[in-house]
Amino acid sequence: MSDHVAQSQPVLSMPSSVPSTLMPSSVTSKRHPCSSASVTYISRRKLVEVVDGLLGVMTPSSTHIKPSVHSFSDGPSDELCPYKAWLATCPSALASFDRIIASAQGKKIALFLDYDGTLSPIVNDPEKAFMSPEMRAAVKNVAKFFPTAIVSGRSRDKVFEFVQLKELCYAGSHGMDIMLSSADSESKTEDDKETKLFQPAS
Numbered sequence: 688m689s690d691h692v693a694q695s696q697p698v699l700s701m702p703s704s705v706p707s708t709l710m711p712s713s714v715t716s717k718r719h720p721c722s723s724a725s726v727t728y729i730s731r732r733k734l735v736e737v738v739d740g741l742l743g744v745m746t747p748s749s750t751h752i753k754p755s756v757h758s759f760s761d762g763p764s765d766e767l768c769p770y771k772a773w774l775a776t777c778p779s780a781l782a783s784f785d786r787i788i789a790s791a792q793g794k795k796i797a798l799f800l801d802y803d804g805t806l807s808p809i810v811n812d813p814e815k816a817f818m819s820p821e822m823r824a825a826v827k828n829v830a831k832f833f834p835t836a837i838v839s840g841r842s843r844d845k846v847f848e849f850v851q852l853k854e855l856c857y858a859g860s861h862g863m864d865i866m867l868s869s870a871d872s873e874s875k876t877e878d879d880k881e882t883k884l885f886q887p888a889s
């Protein structure tokens with residue numbers, strides 16, 4: 688998350704493709720005073736509702752494999768257990784939702800999601816790591832409010848094949864291959880589409 692122009696409320700950019708009829712009353716869209724961009728103001732209650740909906744669907748498929756104590760602990764003292772020390776500095780985002788919401792205040796929010804073990808359950812056959820319709824709907828919903836990207840070790844095409852949401856950005860091959868959202872590209876020229884869709888990694 689990066690600092691942004693908001694004063695008391697989070698300020699989120701909304702894709703222009705979202706019809707105003709779909710916007711709940713706690714979300715308003717206004718022309719940004721300093722540019723032609725449309726800026727969406729979302730209430731804290733709505734922010735919690737939208738993100739909480741995604742987390743609710745995501746929690747069961749998220750991998751929570753606690754490493755064996757034997758592989759990490761050198762002795763009986765908790766203080767010596769590297770896994771616990773690591774957790775203290777890198778707590779689970781799913782268990783830190785309140786802190787994340789608090790620190791989102793006044794920031795522009797973008798959402799970066801992993802695919803395997805986050806949006807899909809871990810299964811034996813990688814070709815069958817399907818995303819549930821509920822998960823797809825939850826991700827589609829958050830993408831109405833925040834720029835949303837999936838970053839994966841898989842190829843970009845494979846992740847798109849599973850997810851099938853044009854409104855997202857996709858980074859495949861651990862970020863080496865990036866495709867921006869193509870949801871609003873229909874009206875653009877072929878040159879513009881090429882520039883927008885295929886961004887070389889730097």
Ligand SMILES: O=P(O)(O)OC[C@H]1O[C@H](O[C@H]2O[C@H](CO)[C@@H](O)[C@H](O)[C@H]2O)[C@H](O)[C@@H](O)[C@@H]1O
Nearest residue numbers: 801802803808809810811812813816839840841
């Ligand atoms: O960066 P990610 O989106 O987390 O991708 C990492 C790897 O995901 C896939 O493998 C993992 O999921 C498989 C399906 O559930 C599972 O069978 C495998 O054990 C997991 O490691 C994918 O097959 C790999 O190519 C990705 O690098």
